[in-house]
Amino acid sequence: MTMMLKNFTKNGYHIEKSVTPLSVHEELFFIFYDLSLSAINRKKIKLDYIPKNINECYFPRDIKELDRVLFSLLEYDRDLLGEIYDTVAYCSTFFKLVSNSKIEEISRELLSLQRSSALYSTTHRIRMDWPEDEKRRAGWHQEIFHTYPDFKFIQTWSPVIRNSTVQNGTIKVCPGSHKHGIAKQNWEDEKDGYATRILIDEKIVDKYEQIDLAMNIGDVLFFDPLLFHRSGHNSSSEIRFSQVGMWNDCSIKGFRAPKPNFISRTYSPRDNYEKHMFSDKNKSQAK
Ligand SMILES: [Fe+2]
Secondary structure (H helix, E strand, O other): OOHHHHHHHHHOEEEEOOOOOHHHHHHHHHHHHHHHHHHHHHOOOOOOOOOOOHHHOOOOOOHHHHHHHHHHHHHHOHHHHHHHHHHHOOOHHHHHHHOOHHHHHHHHHHOOOOOOOOEEEEEEEEEEEOOOOOOOOOOOEOHHHHOOOOOOEEEEEEEEOOOEOOOOOOEEEOOOHHHHOOOOEEEEOOEOOEOOEEEEOHHHHOOOOOEEOOEOOOOEEEEOOOOOEEEOOOOOOOOEEEEEEEEEEOOOOOOOOOOOOOOOOOOOHHHHHHHHHHOHHHHHHHO
């Protein structure tokens, strides 16, 4: 057994240093900035400042410029940020971040898979956690109820664009808590602006040591589906960007690929067909 596997079995997590290149974080910074400027232009949002021209931006010097446009979008309409969140997750640059070969190698080792085994991604995303935001902050949970039943997987988490610190609310874990098994927890549906929360009984969490895992961009955290973890409190004035996602073993009995369910934010392909085939303009052209 390798040292990494030994520590992972004992603590329920492993941090690999300097995995993703700085250049990918730089590219992601520009992707977020570009999408933010597009949203501002598309919605004709009036700002009391002029956003910095993207061609004059430098990474990491101008991360605060990105914070500024994202804060403006949040103020205007939170749904626009939801759309940016969904867009980033299917941008080519994002695939570069999560499909890193070192991440594949470590995930396979931790899942006891062969070098050629398929790894299936579930809902890899980049979270944006706002200063002082409590409503979307994740409380103590295990990942098991946030994914499909009977899957075997490794969870990954990593800071993106800027380092994660205690001040900006980096991830917290309870070392060794994965050995507890499935802990008693309470499911609270989305309500009053709070996201759905499936929280572990506090009395159980209190039995364990709770540590903050401050990490530098490039570092990647791998953890067990049963490890107790949560977001810290972002007491800084900056957004914490973090990649979350799971790599699943496709060979086990419980694995069944979920059916993708992409829903248009505007109108459906059928509506589009109707519009083009049966609009008054088309009818008159057909005559
Ligand atoms: Fe989680």
